[in-house]
Amino acid sequence: MSTDTQNTAVAQPDEHEEGENYLNHETSVWSWLSTKDHKRIGVLYCVTLALVFLAAGVLALVMRAELSGPGETMMANDTYNQVFSMHGIMMVFLFLVPSIPAILGNFVLPMQIGAKDVAFPRLNLASWYVYLAGATLTIMALLWGGVDTGWTFYTPYSKTTGGGVLWMTSAIFVAGFANIFTGLNFIVTIHKMRAPGMTWNRLPLFVWGMYATSIVQVLATPVIGITMVLLILEQVLQIGIFDPSLGGDPVLFQHFFWFYSHPAVYIMILPAFGIMSELIATFSRSRIFGYRAIALSSVAIAMLGFLVWGHHMFVSGQSVVSSIVFSLITYLIGIPSGIKVFNWVATLYKGSIWLQTPMIYALSFLFLFSIGGFTGIMVGVLSVDVHLHDTYYIVSHFHYVMMGGTVVALLGGMHYWWPKITGRMYNETLGKIAAFLIFVGFNLTFFPQLVLGAKGMPRRYATYADRFTELHQLSTAGSGVLGVGLFLVLGYALWSLKYGEKAPANPWGAATLEWTNVAALPDPHNFKRTPLITRGPYDFHLADEVFGGGDGEADGDQGLRVPDAAPAAPLEPSRDA
Amino acid sequence: MGDFWLPEAASTIAPEVDSLFLFVTAVSAILLVGVTGAMLYFVYRYRRQSPGERPAPVEESKLLEISWIVIPTILVLLVFNWGFKSYVKMHAVPSEAYEIRVQAQQWNFLFEYPNGVTSDTLYVPEGEKVKMRMSSADVLHGFFIPAFRVKYDILPNRYTSVWFEATKEGDYDLFCTEYCGRNHSEMDKVVRVVSQDEFDNWLEEAGTSEDIPLPELGKQLYSQRGCQGCHSLDGSEMVGPSFQGLYGRTDHEMSDGTTLTVDENYLRESILKPEARIVAGYNNLMPGSYSSLSERQLTGLIEFIKEQSDKEPPASDQGQTTATN
Numbered sequence: 001m002s003t004d005t006q007n008t009a010v011a012q013p014d015e016h017e018e019g020e021n022y023l024n025h026e027t028s029v030w031s032w033l034s035t036k037d038h039k040r041i042g043v044l045y046c047v048t049l050a051l052v053f054l055a056a057g058v059l060a061l062v063m064r065a066e067l068s069g070p071g072e073t074m075m076a077n078d079t080y081n082q083v084f085s086m087h088g089i090m091m092v093f094l095f096l097v098p099s100i101p102a103i104l105g106n107f108v109l110p111m112q113i114g115a116k117d118v119a120f121p122r123l124n125l126a127s128w129y130v131y132l133a134g135a136t137l138t139i140m141a142l143l144w145g146g147v148d149t150g151w152t153f154y155t156p157y158s159k160t161t162g163g164g165v166l167w168m169t170s171a172i173f174v175a176g177f178a179n180i181f182t183g184l185n186f187i188v189t190i191h192k193m194r195a196p197g198m199t200w201n202r203l204p205l206f207v208w209g210m211y212a213t214s215i216v217q218v219l220a221t222p223v224i225g226i227t228m229v230l231l232i233l234e235q236v237l238q239i240g241i242f243d244p245s246l247g248g249d250p251v252l253f254q255h256f257f258w259f260y261s262h263p264a265v266y267i268m269i270l271p272a273f274g275i276m277s278e279l280i281a282t283f284s285r286s287r288i289f290g291y292r293a294i295a296l297s298s299v300a301i302a303m304l305g306f307l308v309w310g311h312h313m314f315v316s317g318q319s320v321v322s323s324i325v326f327s328l329i330t331y332l333i334g335i336p337s338g339i340k341v342f343n344w345v346a347t348l349y350k351g352s353i354w355l356q357t358p359m360i361y362a363l364s365f366l367f368l369f370s371i372g373g374f375t376g377i378m379v380g381v382l383s384v385d386v387h388l389h390d391t392y393y394i395v396s397h398f399h400y401v402m403m404g405g406t407v408v409a410l411l412g413g414m415h416y417w418w419p420k421i422t423g424r425m426y427n428e429t430l431g432k433i434a435a436f437l438i439f440v441g442f443n444l445t446f447f448p449q450l451v452l453g454a455k456g457m458p459r460r461y462a463t464y465a466d467r468f469t470e471l472h473q474l475s476t477a478g479s480g481v482l483g484v485g486l487f488l489v490l491g492y493a494l495w496s497l498k499y500g501e502k503a504p505a506n507p508w509g510a511a512t513l514e515w516t517n518v519a520a521l522p523d524p525h526n527f528k529r530t531p532l533i534t535r536g537p538y539d540f541h542l543a544d545e546v547f548g549g550g551d552g553e554a555d556g557d558q559g560l561r562v563p564d565a566a567p568a569a570p571l572e573p574s575r576d577a
Numbered sequence: 578m579g580d581f582w583l584p585e586a587a588s589t590i591a592p593e594v595d596s597l598f599l600f601v602t603a604v605s606a607i608l609l610v611g612v613t614g615a616m617l618y619f620v621y622r623y624r625r626q627s628p629g630e631r632p633a634p635v636e637e638s639k640l641l642e643i644s645w646i647v648i649p650t651i652l653v654l655l656v657f658n659w660g661f662k663s664y665v666k667m668h669a670v671p672s673e674a675y676e677i678r679v680q681a682q683q684w685n686f687l688f689e690y691p692n693g694v695t696s697d698t699l700y701v702p703e704g705e706k707v708k709m710r711m712s713s714a715d716v717l718h719g720f721f722i723p724a725f726r727v728k729y730d731i732l733p734n735r736y737t738s739v740w741f742e743a744t745k746e747g748d749y750d751l752f753c754t755e756y757c758g759r760n761h762s763e764m765d766k767v768v769r770v771v772s773q774d775e776f777d778n779w780l781e782e783a784g785t786s787e788d789i790p791l792p793e794l795g796k797q798l799y800s801q802r803g804c805q806g807c808h809s810l811d812g813s814e815m816v817g818p819s820f821q822g823l824y825g826r827t828d829h830e831m832s833d834g835t836t837l838t839v840d841e842n843y844l845r846e847s848i849l850k851p852e853a854r855i856v857a858g859y860n861n862l863m864p865g866s867y868s869s870l871s872e873r874q875l876t877g878l879i880e881f882i883k884e885q886s887d888k889e890p891p892a893s894d895q896g897q898t899t900a901t902n
Contacts, residue, residue, distance in 0.1 A: 078759050317735070
């Protein structure tokens with residue numbers, strides 16, 4: 001190996017001018033629309049998904065406003081049904097499923113493993129365009145009369161109603177490919193593009209989370225695509241598949257639908273687990289307790305997630321024996337999730353805990369996701385689920401998981417990586433206020449819904465019995481607080497783009513590569529030199545010892561101790577020869 | 578704690594479901610307080626004192642890790658077993674159960690008793706095992722009585738069933754819990770639990786007597802068979818055309834642009850074959866299940882609709898009107 005000598009001798013062709021970064025090296029609109037840079041694609045997705053979240057979130061506020069009184073308060077049943085359907089469809093298929101992988105996965109993952117980009121940059125860009133095609137079809141569905149089927153499209157109702165259903169199912173079919181592209185890209189990237197020394201046991205847990213997610217995306221998404229195609233074929237060609245009047249079976253549709261949509265829950269939550277590990281480790285400056293347990297439990301959850309879809313169907317006509325088996329497997333999947341929560345709490349033990357906004361979101365997540373998990377155990381209990389099924393208890397349960405889990409983790413992750421993405425700091429005080437408002441508003445919105453459901457309030461009701469009024473009003477008030485919190489985030493995020501303080505390269509003193517080896521605003525190719533990885537992702541105790549940096553020495557304007565950068569890997573002769 | 582969470586319990590299975598619900602809630606609350614308490618304590622106890630702080634690594638403890646795998650596993654297996662047993666009980670319908678047929682359609686439930694009596698209020702005797710044999714005329718529906726803690730979907734292509742034994746007299750809610758379209762939230766009925774004697778009396782009296790006048794019969798059918806869900810009597814706009822002033826209209830416009838006069842035969846066709854002609858501005862949403870009405874019921878319903886209009890009978894009905902009476 002003569003690479004060491006070559007190393008110094010070879011001039012470095014991809015060295016950029018000082019001050020050049022991924023945002024300013026090209027600035028035309030076309031350079032954005034045709035970019036193959038994973039960071040820019042992440043930003044494109046970020047803007048698109050923020051718009052979708054805004055639209056779907058406003059629909060949620062409209063729903064809560066309608067439910068502020070038992071009768072019709074501001075819209076007819078039909079309108080309400082369309083509003084809750086669009087809220088669900090947009091939030092699940094167009095926001096939550098792509099959200100963390102497409103935004104933060106794209107932006108962070110290649111940097112975390114020391115790669116220049118993802119394995120297939122063109123496919124990555126194609127994913128965004130395919131997503132846009134899906135979003136366009138969604139708008140067509142709205143123009144064509146809308147959809148009032150709920151996000152589940154249960155047959156035969158979905159066959160009898162509205163003109164928008166075919167457009168909407170096509171939209172989901174198309175948008176699914178965007179997720180498959182992203183998943184495929186990440187799997188190959190993680191397998192083939194890790195920097196020298198980045199062994200599987202040194203992968204940041206966010207990468208492990210994305211890996212588990214990608215497997216589920218690639219394996220499960222085709223099933224929803226096929227199901228949607230079958231729906232369309234049945235409608236257009238009148239082949240009996242799901243519609244009993246043509247000899248089909250509506251319960252079959254539910255099996256197909258949940259065979260995807262249950263794993264989809266893990267597509268939504270596993271990336272959030274990944275973000276949680278990053279936040280907890282960085283802001284408590286300690287190694288993740290039980291790194292392997294967390295990494296492998298993600299993979300275990302991804303696998304078991306394929307075997308529990310029937311727990312959505314305990315009262316829908318599935319056999320009793322199937323229900324019992326599905327209930328049992330459901331409990332097995334609860335265990336790995338529990339392990340993670342315990343591990344994260346244990347990571348705090350004897351750490352050095354810095355309560356910045358991202359950490360506040362991480363702590364919120366621990367509380368909210370725990371409630372989501374416990375209520376999940378509850379609805380997995382067969383006989384109790386009979387009472388709670390299709391009530392607000394379920395609505396509340398999955399909001400605790402999806403909003404209290406995934407969205408809160410995404411918010412934590414956005415704050416955490418905001419300086420790396422934009423080169424600016426957000427306002428810390430406003431950040432903390434917003435995090436507090438979101439936590440309080442969320443619980444005020446959804447805890448009353450748990451009680452409502454247990455008391456027998458069915459979901460998807462435009463109007464309701466008088467005795468549920470007070471709890472509904474409490475929930476509506478909570479949604480207002482939650483809304484204020486989220487708009488505050490939007491406000492100071494936009495403000496910081498122009499007026500925010502310039503961020504240092506590693507404002508949090510984190511130890512993963514995107515902070516230690518990448519400039520404040522990343523270079524178009526991420527790294528000036530491919531790093532050589534010699535330690536684990538959270539080895540704060542080793543960082544200084546291994547790479548120098550004496551005791552008490554501090555850098556950064558807050559006197560923060562920042563782990564040293566990983567050394568550059570020796571260049572491979574073939575690459576530059 | 579039960580009153581805070583759960584509605585009134587009025588069936589034999591309810592206490593079992595409730596104790597399981599409250600057990601899981603209590604254990605969850607304890608664990609949640611434990612996890613959150615530990616988290617908050619650590620956050621305070623190990624808060625960062627100086628920016629350059631470097632905590633020593635914590636040794637992982639196998640014992641701790643194994644204990645937080647094993648203990649939750651035991652707990653969930655316990656609740657699984659408990660829930661599984663009561664679920665099986667819910668699904669093992671006793672052979673002696675009294676059977677009531679449930680016919681669901683958008684957006685109505687109709688209950689039919691073994692002697693042929695139909696009702697839009699579900700009367701059940703207290704202290705007797707009752708089985709509901711359910712089917713749907715159109716889309717999926719759900720049958721949910723919160724006070725009894727029973728629920729099951731109603732399918733269009735096969736029977737499903739639930740059974741219960743009511744333990745307390747009174748009126749309870751019955752909700753549809755599988756989303757079924759526009760008036761899903763209004764698809765609710767009253768469950769009336771009465772003593773066995775009262776039930777027997779009601780069943781006897783409720784039998785549709787043969788000599789009830791036709792418009793009376795039609796009025797009964799209007800509310801029992803769910804017509805009221807889509808057709809108003811006061812002219813207000815619903816899913817289907819209002820019955821007010823309908824009969825005798827001479828300018829009734831269809832979706833293909835033609836107009837016709839609303840006479841008895843038009844009404845008859847519209848009930849039996851609703852898809853044959855669609856009124857302008859409306860969709861083909863009416864279920865075809867009304868073709869199973871008996872001749873007498875059909876005529877009764879038409880007479881009732883005729884009463885909702887003060888227009889002159891159209892010429893096409895002159896000379897036939899006496900025949901139907």
